[in-house]
Each structure stands twice: as C-alpha cells, then as structure tokens.
Amino acid sequence: MLLAVDCGNTNTVFAIWDGERFLASWRTSTEWQRTADQYYVWLSTLMRLQNLEVQITDMIVSSTVPRVVFNLRVLADRYFNTRPLVVGKPDCLLPVDVRVDEGTAVGPDRLVNTVAGHDLYGGDLIMVDFGTATTFDVVDTDGAYIGGVISPGVNLSLEALHQAAAALPHVDISKPQAVIGTNTVACMQSGVFWGYIGLVREICARIKAERARDMRVISTGGLAPLFQQSEALFDAFEDDLTIHGLTVIHQFNKDNA
Helix, strand or coil: CEEEEEECCCEEEEEEECCCCEEEEEEEECCCCCCHHHHHHHHHHHHHHCCCCCCCCEEEEEECCHHHHHHHHHHHHHHHCCCCEECCCCCCCCCCCECCCCCCCCCHHHHHHHHHHHHHHCCCEEEEEECCEEEEEEECCCCCEEEEEEEECHHHHHHHHHHHCCCCCCCCCCCCCCCCCCCHHHHHHHHHHHHHHHHHHHHHHHHHHHHCCCCEEEEECCCHHHHHCCCCCCCEECCCHHHHHHHHHHHHHHHCC
8 A cells, every 4th residue: 555745845745655556645745844643643544534444554754844854754664664655756767758958857746737737638738736736737749848937935925925914905806896905905816816917827828839739738736726726727637736746756666776
C-alpha cells in the first residue's frame, strides 16, 4: 500500500493508494516543527476512525518545504519500515524530461503536476495551480517540462493588501456581484477576482502565442472552480492532480528499479 504525501507551503495532503484507487486522503497544515511521532499519531488516528486496516509498504513525498522532509523520512523508516521516494532527489526517476536552464531548481510540485497532466491529457498543456503562488507550467508535446510562470497566489495578494494598507480589511475571495464595488470589501474582491481572471487569460494566451500552437489549459487548486464559474478559462479541472502524479512517479520507479 502506498502513502503519497504532497507537502505544500500552506497545507500537506496524505493519501493512501491501493494500486487502483485512493482509499482515503487527509489534509493538515504544513509545519516543519511537526515530528515523525506527531505525524504517526495523527495519521493512525484518522485511519482508525475510518476503519482502515492497511499496511503501508511504500511512501513517496513531494515537498516545497525542504525542512519537513527529514521528519517525513523518519516517519517512513520508524513506523512503516520503508525508505521514501522524494521527488527532486537523484534516486527518484521522472517519466518526463525537464528542459530548463542548467542549474535551475524546479519545484517538485511543478514536476509532479507535469507528470500527472501528461498522464491524463497527453502533451501541449498549460497547468495552472492556484496555491500559495499561482503557477503556470508548460508541458511540451512529448510531456517534457519546459518552464512556466510564477505569480503571487490569490490569498497571498489579499493578505498583502491587508498588511500593507492599514485601512484595508482582511477579506475572503469570492465572485463579486458587480465589477464596480460600492464598499471597501466589494472593491477588494472585484480587484482580485477580475484581476486574476485577466492574469490567467493573458498569460495563457501569451504562452500559446509563443508556442505557436493550441494548448489545453488544466487547472488545479482549491480556488480554480471559483474562477471557472464565470469565464471559460480552463479545459479541465483536476482536484487531486499532484497526488495522482505521485502515484505515476512511484509506479515508474518500481518499473525501472
């Protein structure tokens, strides 16, 4: 049984994969101070509550926060008696090429999303991930990762407005009733919502023009459905894109061991 761990800047997802389907998945906040013992108590409690009596034999990790990897390695060794695959490390093989400037470090989540997108949809893709940062990853015809775009995340932009301008409150993102806001909250929501609609549309259009070909746009991340509801920005939405990519990478490494 495989335990797939997707550790982002804000949240970490644990999912159990039996080779054909996910038996369960859970989300927790990302905290580098959390020990292997704390991970195990939390995870084993959730498994027991869902009556999951499974034996974890393999583990794969994608982490954008390097400091959490050590304790996840300890978790795998101490409680599951296995050595985890860590995306981005030399011993973790990828089923796609990475074609970027020499010496450039690509975030493991972006590589995993590329693998997942190619597995599900083939090549010529733009992967848009609404996370702490909003990232655009370009997948070549043969599935290779060839670069992308990084912009501030939606919630990060709202938090920056709140912190930098004393008169502006903290607000949650939602689709505004009108473009022209008649109060401070509505003005902020309109600016962020329609600003990101424009950002996604313009960046995707420029990527397609630069590549001189039609490309499918695949979105992931919790806020993607919000932006899709009013504008046809994406060809598809994948809620568990990164976790799916981890299962593909794990199987590729097993097949090539």
